[in-house]
Amino acid sequence: xxxxxxENPIDLSCLPSVDEMLGEEMTVSxxxxxxxxxxxxxxxxxxxxxxxxxxxxxxxxxxxxxxRQAITNELTEKLGAARSTELVAGVRRVINATGxxxxxxxxxxxLSERAVRAMVDAAGYASIEYDLEKxxxxxxxxxxxxLLKLLTGAEDVLAVNNCAAAALLVLSVxxxxxxxxxxxxxxxxxxxxxxxxDILTHSGAVLREVGTTNRTHLRDYEKALSARTxxxxxxxxxxxxxxxxxxxxxxxxxxxxxxxxxxxxxEDAGSGAMLDLGSFGxxxxxxxxxxxxxxxxxxxxxxxxxxxxxxxxxxxxxxELIQRLRRDPFYRALRLDKTITAALExxxxxxxxxxxxxxxxxxxxxxxxxxxxxxxxxxxxxKLRGVLKKNADLQAELNQSQSAVGGGASPDxxxxxxVIELTHSQLTDTELERRLRKSVKTPVITRIEAGKVLIDLRxxxxxxxxxxxxxxxxxxxx
Ligand SMILES: *Cc1c(COP(=O)(O)O)cnc(C)c1O
Numbered sequence: 001x002x003x004x005x006x007e008n009p010i011d012l013s014c015l016p017s018v019d020e021m022l023g024e025e026m027t028v029s030x031x032x033x034x035x036x037x038x039x040x041x042x043x044x045x046x047x048x049x050x051x052x053x054x055x056x057x058x059x060x061x062x063x064x065x066x067x068r069q070a071i072t073n074e075l076t077e078k079l080g081a082a083r084s085t086e087l088v089a090g091v092r093r094v095i096n097a098t099g100x101x102x103x104x105x106x107x108x109x110x111l112s113e114r115a116v117r118a119m120v121d122a123a124g125y126a127s128i129e130y131d132l133e134k135x136x137x138x139x140x141x142x143x144x145x146x147l148l149k150l151l152t153g154a155e156d157v158l159a160v161n162n163c164a165a166a167a168l169l170v171l172s173v174x175x176x177x178x179x180x181x182x183x184x185x186x187x188x189x190x191x192x193x194x195x196x197x198d199i200l201t202h203s204g205a206v207l208r209e210v211g212t213t214n215r216t217h218l219r220d221y222e223k224a225l226s227a228r229t230x231x232x233x234x235x236x237x238x239x240x241x242x243x244x245x246x247x248x249x250x251x252x253x254x255x256x257x258x259x260x261x262x263x264x265x266x267e268d269a270g271s272g273a274m275l276d277l278g279s280f281g282x283x284x285x286x287x288x289x290x291x292x293x294x295x296x297x298x299x300x301x302x303x304x305x306x307x308x309x310x311x312x313x314x315x316x317x318x319x320e321l322i323q324r325l326r327r328d329p330f331y332r333a334l335r336l337d338k339t340i341t342a343a344l345e346x347x348x349x350x351x352x353x354x355x356x357x358x359x360x361x362x363x364x365x366x367x368x369x370x371x372x373x374x375x376x377x378x379x380x381x382x383k384l385r386g387v388l389k390k391n392a393d394l395q396a397e398l399n400q401s402q403s404a405v406g407g408g409a410s411p412d413x414x415x416x417x418x419v420i421e422l423t424h425s426q427l428t429d430t431e432l433e434r435r436l437r438k439s440v441k442t443p444v445i446t447r448i449e450a451g452k453v454l455i456d457l458r459x460x461x462x463x464x465x466x467x468x469x470x471x472x473x474x475x476x477x478x
Pocket of ligand 1: 194237238239269312313407
């Protein structure tokens with residue numbers, strides 16, 4: 001018996017060939033924009049999808065003499081849409097109007113002008129590992145090391161790709177196949193898949209949990225100590241808080257206990273606060289210098305959270321321990337790139353010059369007072385109303401709200417702010433949010449609260465305000 005397909009064969013000769021599609025006018029200009037191989041792959045993909053849709057019966061074959069032309073037109077239109085997507089793909093500058101200062105999805109800390117200049121300067125050949133005095137090979141990024149030693153008070157410092165890499169390196173070098181004592185209240189997951197138990201497992205260390213979720217006493221650590229113990233680890237719970245009936249020993253107590261028992265004390269501080277940021281509304285964020293002074297052997301923290309620099313993970317501590325980390329082959333796989341090293345050095349230089357509060361964007365944004373944001377928002381809304389004139393579809397009002405620190409800072413750390421609330425009589429909140437995000441020139445990222453699209457100028461540079469006004473004008477004019 002013939003199969004149904006053989007009985008009623010589907011004629012695929014109506015599909016254009018790849019070569020025919022490449023001859024279309026639009027495809028020719030696409031090749032100059034995107035390159036031949038990419039366009040060929042896109043065309044193949046679209047023809048393949050069409051073939052599958054027809055063969056599976058999901059789509060009926062159009063009838064009539066001009067079938068082939070109709071399909072070619074349809075595929076060309078789809079290719080046009082794919083072209084628009086492709087032309088704006090990749091990492092692009094965006095305007096962060098969310099009010100979340102350290103926004104992990106938007107690249108955390110925006111760099112200072114000094115750091116950007118240093119990065120560009122280092123992009124060509126650069127003295128990353130070359131001693132210009134001696135004219136021979138030198139240490140890698142020694143300036144960042146000496147500035148960090150000065151700022152943290154540590155004997156020595158090592159910088160790697162991020163704080164997760166820092167933790168992995170420390171644990172694998174000092175605790176492989178040995179026990180690491182951690183409080184149950186600190187076995188946390190921090191945004192972006194960083195989970196303390198997983199990091200311990202991957203480093204080859206053995207997790208020894210002590211205490212309970214809400215309370216862990218010094219004696220719990222003490223009882224867990226044995227000949228198998230390599231270190232006591234304290235983890236800053238970052239964006240997670242247990243409140244109420246809680247207890248956990250401090251750095252000084254744990255360091256003292258560790259040293260009395262000849263084991264190491266390592267603290268993963270997460271966010272690298274160089275200064276006390278309490279006056280900015282940032283709650284219980286440890287200052288790295290204090291942890292070192294309290295006796296921590298090793299402390300790790302991110303370079304792109306409260307420090308306000310490029311993505312990096314910094315390990316500060318006792319010199320013989322840091323030297324062992326530096327000599328370990330694993331470090332070679334985690335070390336910083338030259339442009340990142342240059343940006344880190346420039347960020348740290350601002351701290352050394354005591355101008356970080358004005359220069360480092362994260363600190364500057366956190367320091368902006370509620371009154372200042374309110375005044376800027378008032379001026380912004382006047383500008384916007386002037387541009388919108390009599391167009392009543394888009395409405396903008398001021399309201400009180402809160403900015404967030406983000407980047408693993410305590411959820412209790414909130415900063416009062418003023419937001420511009422947008423509503424559109426013809427568009428839903430999600431559609432208005434989408435249109436701002438898809439703005440042709442620069443995507444504007446906002447947040448939605450109670451049916452309104454909010455713009456928080458705390459995280460928007462003054463030079464970006466006009467871009468937002470322009471984007472809203474385009475949306476308002478349909
Ligand atoms: C954020 C954080 C990390 C991870 O840091 P990355 O730089 O993102 O790798 C690790 N530990 C703590 C406590 C953190 O807050």
